[in-house]
Amino acid sequence: MYLGLDLGTSGVKALIIDGAQKVIATATGALEVSRPHSGWSEQDPAHWIRATEEALAALKASHGEALAAVKGIGLSGQMHGATLLDAADEPLRPCILWNDTRSHEEAAALDADPRFRKITGNIVFPGFTAPKLAWMKRNEPEIFAATKKVLLPKDFLRLWLTGEHISEMSDSAGTAWLDVEKRRWSPELLAATELDESHMPRLVEGTEKAGTLRAALAERWGMGTDVTVAGGAGDNAASACGAGTVKPGAAFVSLGTSGVLFAANGAYLPNPESAVHTFCHALPDTWHQMGVILSATDSLNWLAGITGAKPGDLTGELGDALKAPSSVTFLPYLSGERTPHNDAVIRGSLVGLAHQSDRAALTQAVVEGVAFAFRDSLEALKAAGTELARVTAIGGGSRSSYWLKAIATALELPVDVPAEGDFGAAFGAARLGLIAAEGADPLSVCTPPAVSITVEPDAALTSAYAGAYRRYRDLYPAIRGVSS
Structure with a gap:
């Protein structure tokens, strides 16, 4: 044991x-x-x-x-x-x-x-x-x-x-x-x-x-x-060890209160200007990069609080099929942002509101805004020399199939959803205890979980999502001026 x-x-x-x-x-x-x-x-x-x-x-x-x-x-x-x-x-x-x-x-x-x-x-x-x-x-x-x-x-x-x-x-x-x-x-x-x-x-x-x-x-x-x-x-x-994100190119997207895009690296690849964290991994001769979003599911919790609805009910109203990007753009900077802006002063914004912008439209904008924030982190990782082929989804927000479809399409990467199980930090720590006690091979212990489903990018919407991401990205300078 x-x-x-x-x-x-x-x-x-x-x-x-x-x-x-x-x-x-x-x-x-x-x-x-x-x-x-x-x-x-x-x-x-x-x-x-x-x-x-x-x-x-x-x-x-x-x-x-x-x-x-x-x-x-x-x-x-x-x-x-x-x-x-x-x-x-x-x-x-x-x-x-x-x-x-x-x-x-x-x-x-x-x-x-x-x-x-x-x-x-x-x-x-x-x-x-x-x-x-x-x-x-x-x-x-x-x-x-x-x-x-x-x-x-x-x-x-x-x-x-x-x-x-x-x-x-x-x-x-x-x-x-x-x-x-x-x-x-x-x-x-x-x-x-x-x-x-x-x-x-x-x-x-x-x-x-x-x-x-x-x-x-x-x-x-x-x-x-x-x-x-x-x-x-x-x-x-430790969570990466639990999720098997240890080999170069392996990555997970954590959709929790905050959001993390974590990539394992076989070399030291710093990029401090983009506010990407470049840290040593828990395994020898391995490093990792990490983009951090300060308000991921917390953004949906904020919308739930002001609308009086439960977060799951809000995403449920969007249905199952991914929609074309909303005309409303949400910047999820409710408590500042880490990657790529390193900006503690910036605050969130909803842009493009109209008379027809109902609750579902706001929910869709929030979901897309968080997905685009993950795209910001992906672009920062790319700038540091890290290319990803797919990511594993962890965290409470990964239970929303619509959100996973939005993230997959925004990142233009397949998103693997693990089968049921505990793949968090305590599990990863226990794996490290096993390795140290038994002298086991770390890569044979820290394996990825079985995949329940893979969410593929929606090919019919990737171009529209790319355009909406450019609109999202270009809003930052204007919003920064208002916030400060």
């Missing part, structure tokens, strides 16, 4: 798989976010431990024999969080999370230093870890001075599980301190925030052993005395 632990923003998910990768049991422990000031987002690391304890206690109660047979544990987690520890490995303050924007000035200052984009291959976003430490130096200098180790959230869990200060490449790539091509900490970038490698955890690959479960915890949960803890992965890379 193998255990995946995924430390998310709203909870910790624990998942057990057997040697055939069948899901045996899952359990969760809840988390809450503290927002003491506008733009702040924090969590107490002690709450991560409590939530993990809750999830594992539930597994022990329901599937104690399976938990006792666990040989490997993989970790996944929310990225970018700054967990600051003193000399006794005690947290000095609550962790500053990925969606905290207080360090926007510090991020801009670091990004203006050309070394950061050159070495990391990425823009320095406010959510990344390095600007958070620059903010600490400026605003909480006593805590900054007392900081002996900086850990990412899942790696604080590892410290509790194993007693080891270890991280891995995919999560560390989101700190703005990693030399992403060479897969090592950059002394130059650390020095730019007045830190050095002594403040950082040791680095391993996500498939490697990164500690052994402490005996006291093994006894508490009824587990063995030699349980391997794998390096693991950041949440998106």
